[in-house]
Every structure is written in structure tokens, then in C-alpha cells.
Amino acid sequence: MQTCASVPSDPIDWDAIARSVTQARSTGSMLPRHDVLAELETELREYIARLLPAVEQQVAGMPRSAEREALRARVEYVRHRVGQYLSTGLEAARAQVAALGRECAWLVEQHPAAGGGRRAEHSRVFTVGSDVRPHETGAPR
Numbered sequence: 001m002q003t004c005a006s007v008p009s010d011p012i013d014w015d016a017i018a019r020s021v022t023q024a025r026s027t028g029s030m031l032p033r034h035d036v037l038a039e040l041e042t043e044l045r046e047y048i049a050r051l052l053p054a055v056e057q058q059v060a061g062m063p064r065s066a067e068r069e070a071l072r073a074r075v076e077y078v079r080h081r082v083g084q085y086l087s088t089g090l091e092a093a094r095a096q097v098a099a100l101g102r103e104c105a106w107l108v109e110q111h112p113a114a115g116g117g118r119r120a121e122h123s124r125v126f127t128v129g130s131d132v133r134p135h136e137t138g139a140p141r
Contacts, residue, residue: 017047017108024101031090037097041086044100048082051107058112071110078103 020043056075062068081103087093108114 012050012111012113014108014114016043017104020044020047021101021105021108024097024104027098031094034088034090034093037090037093038086041093041097041100044097044104045082047104048078048100048107051104051111052078052082054112055107055110058110074106078107 020040024040024044052075059068059071059075062071081099084096087096
């Protein structure tokens with residue numbers, strides 16, 4: 001797994017992130033194979049590792065406020081979520097991957113380089129609705 005300290009400096013591929021987030025959030029009656037979920041989990045972890053440092057820096061630079069503390073808590077939750085191993089059970093693994101997809105989408109929305117046209121272009125993919133909370137289990141409501 002790539003750590004935040006070893007984040008490459010090449011440009012972020014917003015379209016690839018959008019595809020992975022969409023795939024992670026898709027639900028259907030058929031459970032994907034575990035190897036497919038594991039591959040998607042790896043992609044999402046790598047994207048999160050790329051996005052997290054800039055979001056952390058942005059949050060740290062905010063004036064002290066309730067909003068800053070809420071964002072800081074969410075960043076810590078994302079760190080915690082990324083540190084968990086993928087479950088061996090298919091349903092639990094799918095829920096974990098969906099949660100990583102939501103966290104990745106949230107990071108894109110917070111990322112300073114994702115503003116402007118990128119948000120508008122991918123608003124359906126990256127918008128994190130009010131029903132998504134940082135402490136949910138990953139199961140759809």
C-alpha cells in the first residue's frame with residue numbers, strides 16, 4: 001500500500017478517480033468477486049493517499065472553528081478507514097469498498113485542485129449527499 005509520505009508528484013487523474021468512485025458506489029444484486037473488490041480497494045487507497053495530504057494541509061490552514069474541527073475529524077476518520085484490511089467476506093468487502101469510494105469522493109470535493117470545472121463536470125459522481133456521514137458502516141441506507 002502506498003503511504004501518504006510517498007505520494008508521487010505526477011498530475012492527479014480526476015477521470016480515473018471518478019470511474020473508480022462510480023464503480024465502488026455501484027450496487028447490484030450480484031456480488032463482485034473478491035479479487036475485483038481487492039483491486040478496486042487498492043486503486044481507491046492509492047487515490048486517497050494522493051488526495052489526503054493536500055486536504056490535510058488545507059484543513060490545517062483554516063482558522064480555528066467548529067467547521068475546521070469537523071473537517072479534521074473527517075480526515076482522521078478517512079485515515080482510520082484506509083488503515084483497515086479488506087474483509088474476506090464478500091458483502092463486508094463490498095461495503096468497505098463502497099465506504100472507501102465515498103471517502104475518496106469527499107476528498108475530491110475538499111481538494112484545492114479539484115475546484116472549478118472538475119467539480120461541475122463530475123458533480124454527480126463526487127457530490128457527497130447529506131445522507132453520507134463519516135461514521136457510517138459503509139452499508140447503504
